[in-house]
Each structure stands twice: as structure tokens, then as C-alpha cells.
Amino acid sequence: MLDAGPLWITEFMAANKGVLADDDNAYSDWIEIHNPTEAPVSLDGWYLTDDSDELTKWQFPAVSIDAGGYLTVFASDKDRTDPAATLHTNFKLTSDGEYLALVRPDGVTISHDYDTFPPLADNVSFGLPGRPDDLTYHVPTSADAGLGLGWTAGGYDDSAWSGASSSSVHITEIGTGTPDYIEIQNLAGTAVDTSGWTLAMKRSYSTPINDPGIVEVALPSVMYPGQILFRNNLANNWRFDLAHRDTQLDLATSWYAVMSGWALVLDDQGVVVDLVAWGYTEAELAMLDVTINGFQVTADTAWLGAPVPSSTSGTPILSRVGTSDHDDAGDFVWEAPSYAWWSSSSVTTGSIGAPNPDLAGAFATTDTSLGFTPYSVGRDTRIQTDLSVAMQDVNSSIWMRREF
Structure with a gap:
């Protein structure tokens, strides 16, 4: 059983007037905690608090949450x-809005917090939205006029509706020094089938945005919840956290912060799951047109606006920032490494990136550390479906359904 998360506060109610009764048959405020991992997690010694200045306000006893449980x-x-x-x-919650956090046993590390949640009406809960995989949509036509609000009913058959596309797999960090490296993370609390997925990277010293100089490698068949794939151009294998190690793959590419380059993840249907580009003009990126794993790939729907500018100072790490993915240059910043010297030996002594408290096991403490915190609110709940074509000349509205 794991003694560390990640765990989420998925839902809470600060003005319970008749929704959920406690063991005294009273309607108290309530907080729901979710374990999104594939193993039970012990809460023994963890804390809940509504005061950012008192993180150890209320301590859990020796209880646990089953895998995927609440x-x-x-x-x-x-x-x-x-x-x-x-x-x-x-403590009680304040419906006017306040701080709420789940804190790890060290009394310092915040696993998940709301800083601060907004005012809440009576019997209205607040929390994280459901996964976008459960969302379906339909552009209504005149043939649907007789439905009224029938499509909003819980038992309505929406099997013929379209589903929204999303991905929780992201490129989170690129190192352009010595060694060059890349990190890819599954930011969701569930496994992602990555069979047939491809990582493609453009070498900086080959200046045209298209061929030559493109390296392709296959991803493993699955990325586990929170799993991080780390790869540099010195070793010949992916490295994993959470004890998942399987595929041996090559990464023979060279990147330079002061030049240009790109990297992308492509799924088995030829859809660009994630893309980051730097050093090109917006016009140059619009010219991206390459064949990856047999699919024609462009940047048309995978990136908005100009790429990330080159690093003027030679700062070697391109890091993802924020809690939402906007598919634009605002998602990344250039950062200096957090270690004293960049060398091949540093790859095995755990000095690349910053410590990541949201990962369990030796990978976060004695192996290569990671530079991005997974399970950020909003990351795996984004919807990327472009409905403009479906709605054009049909309707200015759409119907959407999501299971709660």
C-alpha cells in the first residue's frame, strides 16, 4: 500500500441543507477525497485544513482509500x-468561500488545495469536473425539434452522438544542454493506451522545419497514471517512475536553446496529441508538413500563434507551466537548470529538474527528478474538439451531455 498520493479533493459542500446526512442524521458540510491511482493509498497522518497558516489543523487516523476509490x-x-x-x-466550511487543502504527513507538502474556493449557494457542491472522455455532443437540426429537453434526461440514449477528444499526455520538459532530454507525462489518474503512439523530434542543427533531421521513436503500449517517460541522448532506454520499465528506445537528437526545434506526440490515428515548437516564426510553423509513422502531420490544429521564442541567454530548459494547456507559447518558459553542473553523470545521480512530491517511489527521490507537478487542476479535463465544421450552416448551438 502506498503512503503517498497523489490524492485529490474532488468535491465538497459548504452549505449542506439536506443533500447528505452524517451518522447523527445531521446535514453537515462534507469533503470528498479521491484516490486516482491503481493502488490503495493510506491516509494515516495526512491532514485536512481550512487555514493556509495552519496546515496540520485536522489529522486523519489510520484509514485508506482503495484504488480508484473515494x-x-x-x-x-x-x-x-x-x-x-x-x-x-x-472545523466547518464557510459558504462565503475560503481556503481548503489536503496536506501530506510531513505537514508541509500540499497534495491538493483550493485557494480560495468561491461563495457557494445552499446545497451546491464545488470541485473537479468529470473526465472529458464521458462528454458527448450533438449539433441539433430541425429533426430534433420535438425532443424539447428530453435529451437532458439521465437515461437518454446518446450513443449516436459524437464524443469530445482530449488527452492527458503532454510534453512537460525539454533539455537543450548536455545531455539533451525530453519528459513526457500522463497527467491523468487513469492509464492511457499509447499503443502505436509516436514521439517525433526535430534536430536544431537541421534548420528547415521539415525533413531532414527528424527522429521518430515509439512510445510504450501504456502510460500509467502519473507516469513520466524521461529520455536523453546519452542512454538507450526510456526511464519510468512507479516501477514501470519496459521498452528500450533510441533518442539520438540534438537541440539548442538559441536555435529552433520541435517535438510532438502522435497517436495511433495520426492525431497530434501534443506539440511544442521554439525558435521559428509563425509563418515557418505554418509550413510544418511532415510524415510521421505513415501519417501526414501539420501544425494547423495543434498549435496557436507563434512558437516559443528562442532563448536569448542560452538558458537550456524549456519547461511547461500553468494548470491548463492552451497549445500556444504561453504554456512554456525557458529556465536555468536547478543543479550545479550538467554532465552525463548527472543523469544517473538524480540532478535534472526539480523534486516532484506528487510521485511515489524512488524515481522522485533517488533517481532523475522531474520538473512538472502532475494532476494539476484542469489539465486532464480540457476539451480540444473543434466544432466549427460541424456547426457551420447547421446551428449556432450545440447540446452536450456529461455523466455526473
């Missing part, structure tokens, strides 16, 4: 910690 704690101010009974915190 735990409800009542924020009732009754302070009950019997692990065999319903749990109650020593």
Missing part, C-alpha cells in the same frame, strides 16, 4: 477520528 469526511467541527466510524473534522 472517502467522504464531514466538516462538522465534531472532531471524530475513529477509523472504524464516520470521520468528522474539527
